[in-house]
Amino acid sequence: MASVARSLTTCIFCKIVKGEIPSFKLVETDLSYSFLDIGPLSRGHALIIPKDHAAKLHELPNEYLADAMPIAKKIAAAQGLENYNILQNNGRIAHQEVDHVHFHVIPKPSASDDEGLVVGWPAKPADKEDLKALQQELASKLSKL
Ligand code: 5GP
Ligand code: ZN
Numbered sequence: 219m220a221s222v223a224r225s226l227t228t229c230i231f232c233k234i235v236k237g238e239i240p241s242f243k244l245v246e247t248d249l250s251y252s253f254l255d256i257g258p259l260s261r262g263h264a265l266i267i268p269k270d271h272a273a274k275l276h277e278l279p280n281e282y283l284a285d286a287m288p289i290a291k292k293i294a295a296a297q298g299l300e301n302y303n304i305l306q307n308n309g310r311i312a313h314q315e316v317d318h319v320h321f322h323v324i325p326k327p328s329a330s331d332d333e334g335l336v337v338g339w340p341a342k343p344a345d346k347e348d349l350k351a352l353q354q355e356l357a358s359k360l361s362k363l
Contacts, residue, residue: 231318249285273317301326
């Protein structure tokens with residue numbers, strides 16, 4: 219059962235869902251709305267948003283999450299994408315500009331940094347003892363959530 223959808227009068231994505239701001243709509247369900255990004259990283263860059271105002275992923279009821287990913291698959295399939303990124307940012311320093319949960323579908327048509335997502339990946343070797351302690355802490359907390 220879907221929760222009662224919240225919306226914010228000031229949120230641009232809530233306004234897009236309500237049709238108060240125009241958008242290039244792709245697919246709509248009872249729980250989700252998808253449309254082309256107005257500032258695409260590549261041609262076909264799309265956004266999927268829940269029809270519920272939650273700023274960050276952990277604030278969003280699960281049924282909206284379950285509805286969104288099949289739409290991402292459809293948008294990738296409709297474009298015949300083989301290379302693409304699904305991106306979802308939470309918080310300003312994690313590159314979230316619009317405080318309404320959204321999933322990006324970003325085609326990566328070539329290896330060029332000029333189109334599609336460009337990812338920094340500052341991986342470092344992990345300390346095994348630290349990994350073990352962290353795993354124990356998180357596994358314990360996760361079993362209670
Ligand atoms: P974020 O950085 O928050 O993960 O991504 C926000 C995305 O929303 C950006 O890619 C930006 O281009 C897109 N966006 C912002 N405002 C609008 C709008 O009014 N219409 C559409 N279609 N996309 C928008
Ligand atoms: Zn909103």
